[in-house]
Amino acid sequence: MSLSQNVILLNPTNQLTGLYTTIRDKSTSRADFIFYSDRIIRLLVEKGLDLLPVEPHSVTTPTGQAFTGVRFQGHICGVSIMRAGESMEQGLRDCCRSVRIGKILIQRDEETAMPKLFYDKLPEDIADRYVFLLDPMLATGGSALMAVEVLKSRGVPEERIIFLNIVSTPEGIQKFTDKFPRVRIVSGCIDEGLDESNFVRPGLGDFGDRYYCI
Amino acid sequence: MEYVPPWKEPYFIAIAGCSGSGKTSVSSWIIQKLNVPWTIILSMDNFYRELTNEQRALAFESNWDFDSPDAIDFDLAIEVLQSIKKGKKTDVPNYSFTEHKRTDRTTIIYGANIVILEGIYALYDKRVLDLVDLKIFVQEDYDVCMARRLHRDILHRGRELRLSIKQWERFVKPNFIRNIQPTEKEADIIVPNGVENKIALNLLLTHIRLRLKTKSAQHLAELAKLGRNCDQDVRDLVRLPQYSTQLNGIHTILLDAKTSRADFIFYFNRMADILVSLALETVFESSVESKTVTTPTKRQFKGLYLPFDKVCAVTMIRGGECFESALKASIPTLSLGRLLIQRNTKTGEPELHISRLPPIITEGCSELKVLLTDAQILSGAAAVMAVQILVDHGVQQQNIVFIVYSSSEIGIRRLHAAFPEISVVVGRVSPSILSSDYDRCYYGT
Numbered sequence: 268m269s270l271s272q273n274v275i276l277l278n279p280t281n282q283l284t285g286l287y288t289t290i291r292d293k294s295t296s297r298a299d300f301i302f303y304s305d306r307i308i309r310l311l312v313e314k315g316l317d318l319l320p321v322e323p324h325s326v327t328t329p330t331g332q333a334f335t336g337v338r339f340q341g342h343i344c345g346v347s348i349m350r351a352g353e354s355m356e357q358g359l360r361d362c363c364r365s366v367r368i369g370k371i372l373i374q375r376d377e378e379t380a381m382p383k384l385f386y387d388k389l390p391e392d393i394a395d396r397y398v399f400l401l402d403p404m405l406a407t408g409g410s411a412l413m414a415v416e417v418l419k420s421r422g423v424p425e426e427r428i429i430f431l432n433i434v435s436t437p438e439g440i441q442k443f444t445d446k447f448p449r450v451r452i453v454s455g456c457i458d459e460g461l462d463e464s465n466f467v468r469p470g471l472g473d474f475g476d477r478y479y480c481i
Numbered sequence: 482m483e484y485v486p487p488w489k490e491p492y493f494i495a496i497a498g499c500s501g502s503g504k505t506s507v508s509s510w511i512i513q514k515l516n517v518p519w520t521i522i523l524s525m526d527n528f529y530r531e532l533t534n535e536q537r538a539l540a541f542e543s544n545w546d547f548d549s550p551d552a553i554d555f556d557l558a559i560e561v562l563q564s565i566k567k568g569k570k571t572d573v574p575n576y577s578f579t580e581h582k583r584t585d586r587t588t589i590i591y592g593a594n595i596v597i598l599e600g601i602y603a604l605y606d607k608r609v610l611d612l613v614d615l616k617i618f619v620q621e622d623y624d625v626c627m628a629r630r631l632h633r634d635i636l637h638r639g640r641e642l643r644l645s646i647k648q649w650e651r652f653v654k655p656n657f658i659r660n661i662q663p664t665e666k667e668a669d670i671i672v673p674n675g676v677e678n679k680i681a682l683n684l685l686l687t688h689i690r691l692r693l694k695t696k697s698a699q700h701l702a703e704l705a706k707l708g709r710n711c712d713q714d715v716r717d718l719v720r721l722p723q724y725s726t727q728l729n730g731i732h733t734i735l736l737d738a739k740t741s742r743a744d745f746i747f748y749f750n751r752m753a754d755i756l757v758s759l760a761l762e763t764v765f766e767s768s769v770e771s772k773t774v775t776t777p778t779k780r781q782f783k784g785l786y787l788p789f790d791k792v793c794a795v796t797m798i799r800g801g802e803c804f805e806s807a808l809k810a811s812i813p814t815l816s817l818g819r820l821l822i823q824r825n826t827k828t829g830e831p832e833l834h835i836s837r838l839p840p841i842i843t844e845g846c847s848e849l850k851v852l853l854t855d856a857q858i859l860s861g862a863a864a865v866m867a868v869q870i871l872v873d874h875g876v877q878q879q880n881i882v883f884i885v886y887s888s889s890e891i892g893i894r895r896l897h898a899a900f901p902e903i904s905v906v907v908g909r910v911s912p913s914i915l916s917s918d919y920d921r922c923y924y925g926t
Contacts, residue, residue, distance in 0.1 A: 281765040281785055282758070288784025292774035302813050309754060309810075313727065321726045326737035328915040329922075336733025337726055361754075364747050462778075472777025 394422030489568035498619030503675025525600020708894030800856030861892030
């Protein structure tokens with residue numbers, strides 16, 4: 268599968284493979300699951316932040332010398348898709364001080380079996396911000412696509428949305444790039460695909476359950 | 482090019498004399514006056530032979546001759562002294578006088594610059610004499626010696642007067658005359674009246690200080706030579722994180738004199754996380770095993786096992802401690818050690834003050850990977866010394882990853898010249914010093 272240039276993957280180092288091995292293992296304890304997931308989330312956030320624009324900036328160092336570097340441009344905010352996406356908030360906060368974070372709750376409608384928006388709370392000036400959309404799993408893409416719709420309806424242009432996820436599927440990515448080609452997806456790993464019950468193969472189970480409950 | 486730390490070939494002083502002549506007082510006086518932390522007194526008493534049960538029974542009745550040279554295990558003493566002389570971490574046995582046996586515990590000696598060996602037989606064995614730089618014999622009248630000995634036996638060791646006198650007459654004095662007094666001729670200097678003789682002691686002190694100064698100058702000269710002949714591009718000797726705009730932005734914040742402390746700490750932590758992650762990538766390039774796991778949806782995944790249990794970290798107080806939150810966030814159940822190496826403001830020589838290494842290092846696991854951290858490397862002297870300490874404790878050079886935020890070029894070259902096999906992960910290498918205050922900004926003091 269050839270990837271759109273708007274799909275960015277983490278470098279597949281041994282360390283990363285090892286982190287994934289732990290969180291995929293069903294015998295991993297919740298404490299370890301959280302520790303290792305948090306590591307991957309941190310790497311995703313750093314990778315995502317690298318997509319933000321900067322401008323040249325000169326400073327004077329403590330030894331009185333001039334140093335020309337860069338300065339971060341533009342405001343950002345995070346939007347987590349409840350509940351699993353909330354697990355990624357701390358990773359974002361660890362890299363962006365006092366970042367504003369919005370929430371979106373999307374659930375499957377029992378009658379139509381389609382995703383339905385139940386709740387959202389977003390920063391008022393979200394249209395002026397870069398948005399980090401947080402959801403650890405991009406499986407069918409149903410809820411994430413709906414979340415992007417919500418963001419677009421609040422005036423956020425597609426090219427200012429960066430979707431961070433830990434595991435994605437070729438199907439989910441395909442739907443995204445077809446529908447929102449300018450949204451950038453930062454993913455830690457693209458899995459084999461979906462099975463007949465729409466579970467990710469090999470996947471890691473229900474992320475929210477493993478991070479918060481089991 | 483080999484680096485020679487100051488604890489290699491430590492200055493050895495041997496002090497002998499009759500029991501009760503004041504050897505210990507002289508040793509303590511010298512140590513106190515030198516007033517440097519890396520001096521130790523080693524008593525020959527540590528090397529008493531193990532006794533059999535019958536011998537131990539005799540010892541409890543004060544009928545065992547502890548004053549004969551046969552009571553001392555000179556082979557063991559030589560082994561220990563030679564190890565200390567080589568600058569290695571050395572276990573010194575402990576002897577219990579209350580139980581008349583070696584205890585299970587040993588005292589670990591490491592990093593000593595000056596070793597004072599004191600004991601009645603300190604000048605007895607030719608092999609000991611060969612290791613010693615300065616030989617002192619403390620001379621005192623028999624009656625003074627005897628009075629001191631009785632005083633000590635009765636007041637501090639709870640012995641009976643009668644037994645003490647018996648021991649003196651039967652063992653202590655005859656052995657002194659037969660075996661110890663003749664060693665006087667091996668001494669470089671004979672000090673009459675022990676610790677009362679301030680003129681003799683001050684002469685000794687001046688001599689020792691001069692020798693230490695020479696040693697310190699040699700150490701500095703060796704350090705200065707390290708890495709001078711290396712003209713490789715330093716970027717080929719280290720691992721730098723891949724360039725990114727975020728990284729550049731963080732550098733800019735950390736280098737800006739106007740950055741607030743809150744921002745400084747926040748961004749330093751972020752940088753530390755990136756560097757620790759890169760260091761772990763380096764570690765796991767080789768030491769991983771394949772592992773297949775089953776996912777909750779019962780699928781197989783062929784992955785890798787990361788042996789975090791064979792990774793530990795040692796931070797240099799205090800710059801290196803800025804990495805601790807990043808280390809703890811990246812390594813589950815991290816074991817963490819600390820080193821304090823400070824530059825002597827008078828001589829410029831780096832000096833080891835504190836060495837607290839995690840037990841996993843001292844247990845001697847050969848595959849153990851050690852992440853060593855410091856905020857910056859300037860001359861490289863402290864960094865080289867820190868790596869030497871790990872190597873002395875049995876850590877393989879190729880298993881050490883030095884993590885540092887900012888380094889000078891010469892610092893990297895020195896480190897590479899002394900330890901070509903270690904990995905160095907560095908945030909920024911620059912020819913000139915843009916800031917030297919990273920730890921001060923981080924801690925605010």
